[in-house]
Amino acid sequence: MNIPALPQNIVKSLINFLYQEAKSRGFNRVVLGVSGGIDSAVVAVLCKMTFGTHLEALLMPSITSSKNSLTDGIALCEQFDIPYQVQSINQYDESFRTNHKEANLIRKGNFCTRVRMSLLYDLSQEVRAIVVGTSNKSELMLGYGTIHGDLAYAINPIGDFYKTQVYELAKILNIPRHIIDKKPSADLYAGQSDEDELGYTYEEVDRLLFEISKMYSDLSEIDVKKFYQLGFEKEMVNSIVTRIKKNLFKRTPPAIFTIKKG
Incomplete structure (x- = not known):
């Protein structure tokens, strides 16, 4: 019942995958969202290793985002020299809340997730890049994702990795320990935790x-x-x-x- 350990050459294989998949689509530049969590941290570092400076990370905090998420995301980008921008989506979040006062937490979270992907695709058009996804296999099987939100991407290097394998990969890539140790969360709303749900x-x-x-x-x-x-x-x-x-x-x-x- 144990999940097999990752192959020794897994990082090299992932770098080759990202490079070839982007190249086959006519791109040498990628964009991705960085949330401060382990999945996007792993993908961001892999993209940095593959594309160097031809990479743009977008950090998009909302009203309910944990402050640590933004802090951790910025720290990761600066530690690994990943080019990044911060674009708050508070104004979109606030507008939705004002116009849809009856909306529950899931609706609010899904709206923010779709706004983030809209901004990512707009950035990809601006800098002529392709969007890279950060959903792992556990999330995909369980349905932890938003259609036209975080499930909208062209390439996904970790979509066949179970969450526990993402942790293993994070250690190989020397992702900061505080990111590895934090509770898994889609950050859809304050205090949300995957494992609690x-x-x-x-x-x-x-x-x-x-x-x-x-x-x-x-x-x-x-x-x-x-x-x-x-x-x-x-x-x-x-x-x-x-x-x-x-x-x-x-x-x-x-x-x-x-x-x-x-």
Whole structure:
């Protein structure tokens, strides 16, 4: 049930992936959002190693963003000499809150996430760059992402890495310890924590996700009973599989009507 360790040459492979994928699309420059969290920190450092100064990081705090998120993001960029800009989205956040007073925390968070991606794509147009994503495999399987928000990108170097593997990669890249040690959070609203919402640690969840991935290419076909038999806690299996199936629509391309010929 243990997730395999990362290959020794993983950093070299990721650098080659980023370079080739950008080049194949006609780009030699990338942009990405840096949140102060571990996923964007890892991707930012990989991009710096790949593209040097042909890189722009955008830090986009909102009204409810943790102050530490901005501080940590700036410190990371300065430590690794990553070019960056800070563009507060407070005015967009405030406007949405004013015009949608009934909106819950999820709606407010999703709005801010989509504003951030809009700003990233605007920057990519300005500097002729391609947008790099920072979602890991655990988040993608669980549906921790916003359509047309953080799920909108052209290249993603860590989309096949479970969260626990991202931690392993962070240590290889010498990401600051305080970023590695902080609670995983999408920072959608004040005090939000992924693991609090899940009810389990990523270490616990990743072991289950790893077994699911081995058994199923189509996640809509998951049979929970198989994982009870493997010794996973029934309540956790039910909770995680329900979340996966509920959010599968986020991973499905838009349905397009096809005109029949003849």
